[in-house]
Amino acid sequence: MLCCLFFPDYAALAARLARRTQAEVAIVAHGRVTARTPGLRAAGLAVGERVDRLRALFPEAVIEERRPIIEQTVWDDVLDHCNAYSPFVESIRQGIVLFDHGQPHIVQQLAESFGVRSAMAETRTSAVLAAIQTQEGSCRITRLEDLSSFAMAWPVHLLADLGVDSAIIERLELFGLTSLGHIRMLTERHLCAQFGRDGAQLHKMVQSLTDRAPIARYVPPPIIDEAFHFDDPQREPGPILAAVLHCVDRAVERLQNRRCCQMDVRSINRMSGTVVRASRILKSPLQTQRELRNIATILLRDIVGPTTHATAVAVTLRVLLPPEGEQLALFAARPDITAVAGSVLRRFPDGVQRINVVASDAYLAEDAFTVERWA
Numbered sequence: 001m002l003c004c005l006f007f008p009d010y011a012a013l014a015a016r017l018a019r020r021t022q023a024e025v026a027i028v029a030h031g032r033v034t035a036r037t038p039g040l041r042a043a044g045l046a047v048g049e050r051v052d053r054l055r056a057l058f059p060e061a062v063i064e065e066r067r068p069i070i071e072q073t074v075w076d077d078v079l080d081h082c083n084a085y086s087p088f089v090e091s092i093r094q095g096i097v098l099f100d101h102g103q104p105h106i107v108q109q110l111a112e113s114f115g116v117r118s119a120m121a122e123t124r125t126s127a128v129l130a131a132i133q134t135q136e137g138s139c140r141i142t143r144l145e146d147l148s149s150f151a152m153a154w155p156v157h158l159l160a161d162l163g164v165d166s167a168i169i170e171r172l173e174l175f176g177l178t179s180l181g182h183i184r185m186l187t188e189r190h191l192c193a194q195f196g197r198d199g200a201q202l203h204k205m206v207q208s209l210t211d212r213a214p215i216a217r218y219v220p221p222p223i224i225d226e227a228f229h230f231d232d233p234q235r236e237p238g239p240i241l242a243a244v245l246h247c248v249d250r251a252v253e254r255l256q257n258r259r260c261c262q263m264d265v266r267s268i269n270r271m272s273g274t275v276v277r278a279s280r281i282l283k284s285p286l287q288t289q290r291e292l293r294n295i296a297t298i299l300l301r302d303i304v305g306p307t308t309h310a311t312a313v314a315v316t317l318r319v320l321l322p323p324e325g326e327q328l329a330l331f332a333a334r335p336d337i338t339a340v341a342g343s344v345l346r347r348f349p350d351g352v353q354r355i356n357v358v359a360s361d362a363y364l365a366e367d368a369f370t371v372e373r374w375a
C-alpha cells in the first residue's frame with residue numbers, strides 16, 4: 001500500500017526538528033504568526049495572530065522567522081528516513097511525502113518520531129487526504145472499497161491544508177458542498193462555471209481518488225562522503241581528530257565552490273559493528289575549510305568518549321547548494337568624470353567648470369548654485 005506522511009504547518013515542524021527539541025515553535029513574519037506546531041494549534045493559536053499576543057499567551061514558545069534553507073535540509077533528512085524503509089519515495093511538496101510500504105506499525109513509528117500525521121491507502125490521493133484528516137502520531141488505513149464513504153465524510157474545510165484559498169472553501173460551503181463526496185457528484189463543467197480554474201483543479205483531484213499511479217524510485221540528492229580507516233583501533237582523541245580533519249579537507253576539495261547546509265561525523269567500530277553519529281544543521285551554508293573544521297571538531301566531542309574504539313571515521317556533507325550567483329555587467333561602464341575632465345584640461349586649461357548646488361529650491365538662480373574653476 002501507499003503511505004503518506006503529512007506535516008501540517010511544515011515550517012514550524014522543521015524548525016522544531018532542526019532544534020531537536022519538543023518545545024512548541026511558532027514561525028512569524030512581519031509581526032504575525034504564519035505557522036505553529038500542533039500544541040499551539042490545539043491551544044487555539046491561529047495563523048495571523050500578532051506576535052505580542054503570542055508572547056503573552058505562550059511565553060514558553062520558541063519564536064523564529066522562516067528559514068528556507070533549514071526547511072530544505074530537514075526535508076531531505078525526512079526523505080532519507082523514508083528511503084530507509086522503501087526505495088520508492090516521492091515528495092509531493094515540502095510537508096507531504098509518499099512512499100510504498102506495507103507495515104502500518106512502521107508508518108506509525110515514523111509519524112510518532114516526527115510528530116506528524118500518517119495514512120495508508122491504495123491510491124496516492126486517498127493516502128494524502130486520509131493523512132490530512134487524521135491526528136498527529138496516528139496512522140489511518142483506507143481501503144479502495146471504502147472511498148465513497150470516505151469522500152462523503154471528508155470535510156471541505158480541510159482543503160486549506162492543500163493550499164486552497166479560503167474564499168473558495170467558503171463558497172463551496174455556501175453552495176452546500178460540504179464534503180468531497182458532494183464535489184464528486186459534479187462534472188468539470190459545473191465546477192469550472194462556478195470556480196473557474198480552481199474548479200478544474202478540484203475536479204482533477206476528486207477524480208484521482210481511484211488513480212493507481214505508482215511511485216517513482218527515489219533518487220537521493222548528491223552528498224560528499226569521506227572516510228579514513230585506521231590500521232589499529234584508536235581510543236585517543238588526538239589521532240581521531242586528525243583523521244576527521246583530514247576527511248574535512250578532502251571533502252572541501254570536492255565541494256568546488258558549492259555550499260553545504262548539514263554535516264555528519266561518524267565513528268565506526270567494525271569489530272562490534274557499531275556506528276556513533278553526530279549531525280548538525282548549519283545556521284547558514286558554509287564552504288570554507290576553517291569553518292567546516294570548527295564544526296567537525298565540535299561534533300567530534302559528542303561521539304568520542306572513554307569507551308570509544310574507532311576503526312574508521314567518516315565525514316559527510318549534505319544538502320549541497322550551488323555557488324552564489326554573480327551579476328554580470330550587461331553594459332560597458334560609463335567614463336568617470338574625473339578622467340574625462342583631466343583629458344579636457346590638458347588642452348583647455350579653463351574649459352571645465354564645477355557647478356556646486358547650494359539650494360535646489362532657491363527662488364533666484366544665482367542663489368541656487370555657485371560656479372568655480374575645475375582644479
